[in-house]
Amino acid sequence: xxxxxxxxxxxxxxxxxxxxxxxxxxxxxxxxxxxxxxxxxxxxxxxxxxxxxxxxxxxxxxxxxxxxxxxxxxxxxxxxxxxxxxxxxxxxxxxxxxxxxxxxxxxxxxxxxxxxxxxxxxxxxxxxxxxxxxxxxxxxxxxxxx
Amino acid sequence: xxxxxxxxxxxxxxxxxxxxxxxxxxxxxxxxxxxxxxxxxxxxxxxxxxxxxxxxxxxxxxxxxxxxxxxxxxxxxxxxxxxxxxxxxxxxxxxxxxxxxxxxxxxxxxxxxxxxxxxxxxxxxxxxxxxxxxxxxxxxxxxxxxxxxxxxxxxxxxxxxxxxxxxxxxxxxxxxxxxxxxxxxxxxxxxxxxxxxxxxxxxxxxxxxxxxxxxxxxxxxxxxxxxxxxxxxxxxxxxxxxxxxxxxxxxxxxxxxxxxxxxxxxxxxxxxxxxxxxxxxxxxxxxxxxxxxxxxxxxxxxxxxxxxxxxxxxxxxxxxxxxxxxxxxxxxxx
Numbered sequence: 001x002x003x004x005x006x007x008x009x010x011x012x013x014x015x016x017x018x019x020x021x022x023x024x025x026x027x028x029x030x031x032x033x034x035x036x037x038x039x040x041x042x043x044x045x046x047x048x049x050x051x052x053x054x055x056x057x058x059x060x061x062x063x064x065x066x067x068x069x070x071x072x073x074x075x076x077x078x079x080x081x082x083x084x085x086x087x088x089x090x091x092x093x094x095x096x097x098x099x100x101x102x103x104x105x106x107x108x109x110x111x112x113x114x115x116x117x118x119x120x121x122x123x124x125x126x127x128x129x130x131x132x133x134x135x136x137x138x139x140x141x142x143x144x145x146x
Numbered sequence: 147x148x149x150x151x152x153x154x155x156x157x158x159x160x161x162x163x164x165x166x167x168x169x170x171x172x173x174x175x176x177x178x179x180x181x182x183x184x185x186x187x188x189x190x191x192x193x194x195x196x197x198x199x200x201x202x203x204x205x206x207x208x209x210x211x212x213x214x215x216x217x218x219x220x221x222x223x224x225x226x227x228x229x230x231x232x233x234x235x236x237x238x239x240x241x242x243x244x245x246x247x248x249x250x251x252x253x254x255x256x257x258x259x260x261x262x263x264x265x266x267x268x269x270x271x272x273x274x275x276x277x278x279x280x281x282x283x284x285x286x287x288x289x290x291x292x293x294x295x296x297x298x299x300x301x302x303x304x305x306x307x308x309x310x311x312x313x314x315x316x317x318x319x320x321x322x323x324x325x326x327x328x329x330x331x332x333x334x335x336x337x338x339x340x341x342x343x344x345x346x347x348x349x350x351x352x353x354x355x356x357x358x359x360x361x362x363x364x365x366x367x368x369x370x371x372x373x374x375x376x377x378x379x380x381x382x383x384x385x386x387x388x389x390x391x392x393x394x395x396x397x398x399x400x401x402x403x404x405x406x407x408x409x410x411x412x413x414x415x416x417x418x419x420x421x422x423x424x425x426x427x428x429x430x431x432x433x434x435x436x437x438x439x440x441x442x443x444x445x446x447x448x449x450x451x452x453x454x455x456x457x458x459x460x461x462x463x464x465x466x467x468x469x470x471x472x473x474x475x476x477x478x479x480x
Contacts, residue, residue, distance in 0.1 A: 001354070001393070003341040009340045010342065010350045014386060015306060022303070070299050079301030080418075087301045104295035106197040120300065 022083050033089045037062055059090060066094030071102070079115025096120040149272060152366025154359075155333045157257050162271040163326040164280070164478075166217035167169035167317045167438060169208045172216030172287065172313030172319045175423070178413045183435035184314075185212070191287065191313045198288035199238065202231065203316075205463055206242040206284035209317035213280065217319055221323050222247040224319070225276035228267055231284050231426050232311070233293060238284055250282065258335075258455030259283045260316065260430040261474035264341040265332030265394030267320040268476070282317035294345070294460055307347035307385045309424035312412060316430025329442045331367060331477040335359035337457070345456075345463045349386025349421050350407070352454040355471035356382060357393040361476045364399075375446035380429035380453040380473075381409030383421030408432030429453040441480040449478045 001009075008045055040061045044054040066089075069075040075095045079086035080102035097117055118125070150158055169184045176187030188205070195201040206229065214221060227248040229239035234253045245248040245288040255262040260283045280393035288298055290311035296302055308327040320329065356379050364370060371377060371394075382390055394402055408429050409422035433451045440446035454473045463469075 002397075003339075004401055006354060010347075010389060013392065014347070014350070014385065017305060062178045065243065067298070073214075073299060076301060080303055083303040094303050099297040099299035103292055106199075114339060115327045120296070 005107030013074070025081050026083045026085035028085065029078060030085030030089060033062075033086070033091055036065070062090050063094040067098045069100070070098040075099075088098045093121060093124060150336040151331070152362070154362045155331055155366035156265070156272075157331050158272045160272050160322070160331055161328050161330075162268045162320050163328045164434075164438070165219070165321045165323055165326060166213050166433040167316070167318035168212035168216065169316045169435045170205050170209050170212075170314050171427075171431050174287075174310075174419075175312055175314055175412055175431070178417065179366075180412055180432065180436050181334075183439050184431055185435070186268055188313075188407065198286050198292075199233065200291050202233070202238040202284050203241045204288040205286070205313075205315040206231070206238055206282055206317070207245060209284070209315040210246070210280065210282060213282075213317040213319050219278060219319060221248055222244045224280045226267070226270055226279045227282075227433065228253060228263040228279060229282045229284075229384055230254050230263065232256060232277060232290050233407070238286075238289075240284075242284075243319040253330065253417055255453075255472060256455030256457050257424055257426055257428060258379045258453040258472050259426045260433060261332075261380070261451055261453035261476050262328060262334070264318070264320070264451075264476045265334055267464060268329040268332055271320060271322070275399065278319060278321040280317065280319050282315060283430045284315035285311055285313065286423075287311045287313045288470065290425055292473050294458075297449045300439075303344060304420050306420055307344075307383070308379065308420035309348060309383055309409065310419035310421060311425035312381075312423040312428040312431065313425075314427040314431045316427060316434040319339050326397050328479050329476055330479050331363070331475075333359055333363040333366065333475040335473040335475070337470045337472055339468050341468045343463075343468050345458055347385055347471065348424065348456040348458075349383035350389050351386075351469040352456050352471045352473070353382055353386040353389035353393060354453045355473040356380075356386075356390050356452050359473035359475050360390075360394070360450070361397070361399075361475075363450065367477075371399055371404045372454075374404055374448050374450045374477075376406055376437065376440060376450065377404050377450045377452060378429075378433065379405065379407045379409075380432075380451075380455075381422065381424040382454055383409045385421050385422065388453075390417050408436070413414060438477065441478060444480065451476050451478060 044057040263281035411421040
């Protein structure tokens, strides 16, 4: 059998992914995380004077929640069900950093944990900055030209 | 060359046997359907070690000690220790072997290592180069995850074709005796690469390698699948098992009901381990546990163990290389 034929045979025989079920779970898990975020924001808004300060507090609290849930081994179970619903919110970002830090701690604090902490979160930061730069550039150009 | 059959198979006229063996599995495997086939089920997969790598090494050492104890053999009487694992530079095996004074042959065949070791061990015995050869493999879920995949606690959604690396070790002592399961043939496989690149579906990538080795073994020995009470593939998983059946039936092989797969069977469906188990320990514990118990209890007289390996690395996957696969077969008789 030629490789191409076999590749097609594999394709024809791989079971379909449960996309609809996955999407429902992602919606549910992501929704719950965002609802918690909203509750925290509402409380923070009462305590803090400005909106910016309130959202900063909210982010810090959500990151803390994500980190603690990761440390106790709960967050990966959440993601197993929720997929992108658990990965996309900032709690998911906290999870990528914490999980890498935990994983590589055994190679030492400096060359293990600290160096490898960004091994998964790194691309998010790189492309976050890059896309921020491009969007800002477009905005400036449009404002200058109009 | 009287010990060769056909193009890839070796026969062992001097009848090397398995003198003793020992299998250790982690708690998850210990909750699977084959729990009773294993010699020891660990209470946890840490064993008070600082790192999972240390645990993997320890499990291998424990299995070696127990195997030697069971046949009252001193390590000084072992002429070769052949071992391998999944980690870079097979460090679990080399670190474990540093405890023993036996000449050490470290081998890497990914999840096919066990059959490779058994075939090589039998060859050394047949060639009068040794009287006792110790073979063993080990793997650990956490060490394999970090090397081939992601941090354990990362938010990853596993898919149905993902494998779960078996935590455990299987060790056997090969030598000459009047009784015990014998190794009659070994068929070393060639690399088979069908151009598949999806490291999330290693079963489908390995199935053609298993097919190639099984086909060659049957041709070399003039046997059919029916001549074996069981053909136990290593860790094709649920996807790969299906692909192997397809390949065999397309070529008109009969006796497909003799096929079983260690990876697909080591965990129960409720254990949510995707396609099933994998890892260097998978076929070691299923072969020395399940298959050997079948031979010892008389439920089977002749078994073909076909260990399959996906010879990828984390690097080659990122560089877009396809997955080279291999399968080695050893025939066992009661």
